[in-house]
Amino acid sequence: MKKIMAFSGSNNPESINEKLVKSIIQRYSNYDIRFIDLKKFDAPIYSRRIHQRGIPQQIQDLYQVFQQSDGFIIASPEHNGLPSAFLKNIIDWLSVINQRFFNNKPVLLISTSPGVTGAKTHLAILTKLIPLWGGILRGTYSLGSFNKSFDITSNTIIKEEELGLIDQRFKVFMGKDVALKSNKEIVQNYFTAFQSGNLEVVLSTFHPSCYIVSVKEEERPAEQLHGIYRTRKEAKQFLKNIVTLFDTKEFTVDMIVEAEANVVVSKGSFSHLVKSSGKLFRSNWVQWCLVEDGMIKEYRFYEDSAALIEASNIECIEL
Numbered sequence: 001m002k003k004i005m006a007f008s009g010s011n012n013p014e015s016i017n018e019k020l021v022k023s024i025i026q027r028y029s030n031y032d033i034r035f036i037d038l039k040k041f042d043a044p045i046y047s048r049r050i051h052q053r054g055i056p057q058q059i060q061d062l063y064q065v066f067q068q069s070d071g072f073i074i075a076s077p078e079h080n081g082l083p084s085a086f087l088k089n090i091i092d093w094l095s096v097i098n099q100r101f102f103n104n105k106p107v108l109l110i111s112t113s114p115g116v117t118g119a120k121t122h123l124a125i126l127t128k129l130i131p132l133w134g135g136i137l138r139g140t141y142s143l144g145s146f147n148k149s150f151d152i153t154s155n156t157i158i159k160e161e162e163l164g165l166i167d168q169r170f171k172v173f174m175g176k177d178v179a180l181k182s183n184k185e186i187v188q189n190y191f192t193a194f195q196s197g198n199l200e201v202v203l204s205t206f207h208p209s210c211y212i213v214s215v216k217e218e219e220r221p222a223e224q225l226h227g228i229y230r231t232r233k234e235a236k237q238f239l240k241n242i243v244t245l246f247d248t249k250e251f252t253v254d255m256i257v258e259a260e261a262n263v264v265v266s267k268g269s270f271s272h273l274v275k276s277s278g279k280l281f282r283s284n285w286v287q288w289c290l291v292e293d294g295m296i297k298e299y300r301f302y303e304d305s306a307a308l309i310e311a312s313n314i315e316c317i318e319l
């Protein structure tokens with residue numbers, strides 16, 4: 001799969017299913033998953049009379065988007081044990097263009113609701129129907145008790161065991177197909193997330209067994225910034241150390257190049273306000289990344305550590 005299309009079957013502007021599907025896009029940010037806002041393709045309730053006048057343009061446009069997609073993640077809300085009328089209507093319109101509008105592509109079906117079952121009932125119905133619409137159903141997942149299970153501030157599922165289940169379903173959904181972005185795009189993605197302060201996405205770009213060298217290739221006490229970090233868990237500490245020490249005023253990326261197979265080298269500059277001294281730490285930086293399975297496996301970041309000592313205003317500091 002190269003391009004995956006993800007959407008919610010809700011026309012509710014505050015849709016919890018939309019939040020769920022967006023959290024999945026965020027979690028697997030190394031993959032090319034595009035959110036499609038179905039609300040923009042809303043159409044009148046299907047009627048033969050309207051159909052005879054022509055299929056609404058927005059449905060024809062949506063059908064074209066479907067044709068360009070290599071897989072689908074659908075978050076479907078449940079209304080009285082059935083899919084929403086909004087989603088059903090869009091399905092009806094698409095089906096009059098082509099009954100098999102999913103075009104023999106894989107589908108991952110998910111749902112959530114405030115109730116404990118997470119809208120599971122209607123997924124059983126959709127499970128039977130998706131093959132009739134040309135979809136290859138590769139898995140289902142329901143998140144129950146949305147209000148207790150989902151943190152809307154960070155836009156993530158709270159419970160680790162639920163994340164584990166999502167990971168399993170996503171792996172099966174992807175199969176052996178590849179929807180990974182290029183190595184350069186993955187590193188670009190890291191920087192974009194870092195620049196916008198989206199640390200969850202930054203974290204998701206690190207391989208679970210990553211190896212990070214922040215300036216010095218030495219063991220370090222937990223709160224020390226410079227040194228070695230191993231695994232994604234320690235990558236979290238790396239990010240924590242950065243935000244604890246600095247208030248980043250500027251972070252520019254001047255160049256990203258794929259240097260050799262799986263190696264991406266970048267350079268740029270930054271300006272951090274050192275929180276403890278109130279002084280600016282300005283530096284050029286160089287980053288070297290080894291990319292594996294669409295994630296950063298090895299990460300080396302070099303900056304002007306002498307300038308940091310100066311900006312920290314401390315004679316001798318263990319960085």
Ligand SMILES: Cc1cc2nc3c(=O)[nH]c(=O)nc-3n(C[C@H](O)[C@H](O)[C@H](O)COP(=O)(O)O)c2cc1C
Pocket residue numbers: 008010011012014015016017018077078079080081082112113114115117118119120
């Ligand atoms: C008319 C109606 C019927 C509903 N029926 C169900 C239901 O059968 N099962 C369920 O889990 N939730 C049901 N709900 C609650 C929805 O799960 C809840 O409104 C949810 O926010 C819908 O998803 P959305 O926010 O993505 O639109 C129903 C809500 C409405 C308005």
